[in-house]
Structure formats: structure tokens, C-alpha cells
Amino acid sequence: MFKQTLLIIAASLLLSACGKGGISDFSAPENTPVAQVFKEGCVRCHGSDGGGMLFGLMFALEPQGKSATELATTILSGREKMPAFAALSEKQRMALANHILALRNTEAK
Numbered sequence: 001m002f003k004q005t006l007l008i009i010a011a012s013l014l015l016s017a018c019g020k021g022g023i024s025d026f027s028a029p030e031n032t033p034v035a036q037v038f039k040e041g042c043v044r045c046h047g048s049d050g051g052g053m054l055f056g057l058m059f060a061l062e063p064q065g066k067s068a069t070e071l072a073t074t075i076l077s078g079r080e081k082m083p084a085f086a087a088l089s090e091k092q093r094m095a096l097a098n099h100i101l102a103l104r105n106t107e108a109k
């Protein structure tokens, strides 16, 4: 029983870590600073500066020209390999969207 539970946990961790899109149950307390939410939920795919993995070959965020609302909708619904983060609050998704815009705009300077 215990072993099975561990197996299930390991399997779901693996699945969420290598990312097949789908639905993420990642959540954070409402008052968590957005940078920390990003770090815990998004960095493993998007990198700490949003520039993606493997030197930007994978999952780089290119939010320039998009509105925070548009990005927040993608965070809510997911897209292709981007999981849907429906367990985060609307406020958190908007904060993440603005965080991403800030991250990527700073880098482009």
C-alpha cells in the first residue's frame, strides 16, 4: 500500500516535471510573492529569467506585444505543452503575466 502510494507520487512528479501540458494542480497561498510563485511553478520550464531552457531553445517566453490579460488566459487554459494552471487565483495569474512581461522587457534592453 505504502509502496503503491510512493509509486503514484513518483509517477505524477515525473509527469509534471517533464511536462506534457495538461492540467497542473500547482497552487500557492494567495499572499505568496509573485517571484516565488514563478520560481516554484514556472522556472522548470521557462527558466529563472523566462528565457527558457537549453539556452533558450525550449520554452522561452516571448510575451512582447501581448497584453497581461492575454497571457493570464494562456496561464489559465494552457496551450500545447503549456499546462493549464487553473488552481492559481485570477489575481495570481495576472501577477504572473505582469511578472513575465517585466522579466522579458528588462532582458531585451
Ligand code: HEC
Residues within 6 Å of the ligand: 016, 017, 018, 019, 020, 021, 037, 038, 041, 042, 043, 044, 045, 046, 059, 061, 062, 063, 066, 071, 072, 074, 075, 079, 080, 081, 082, 083, 085, 096, 097, 100
Ligand atoms: C511543463 C512546462 C511548462 C510549465 C511548468 C509552465 N509552462 Fe508556460 N509554456 C510552456 C510551453 C511549452 C509554452 C508554449 C506553448 C505553445 O506552444 O503555444 C508555454 C507558454 C506560456 C505562455 C504564453 C506565452 C505567449 O507568448 O503567449 C505563458 C504566459 C506562460 N507559458 C506562463 C507560464 C507560467 C506563469 C507558468 C507557471 C505558473 C508556466 N508557464 C509554467 C511550458 C510550461
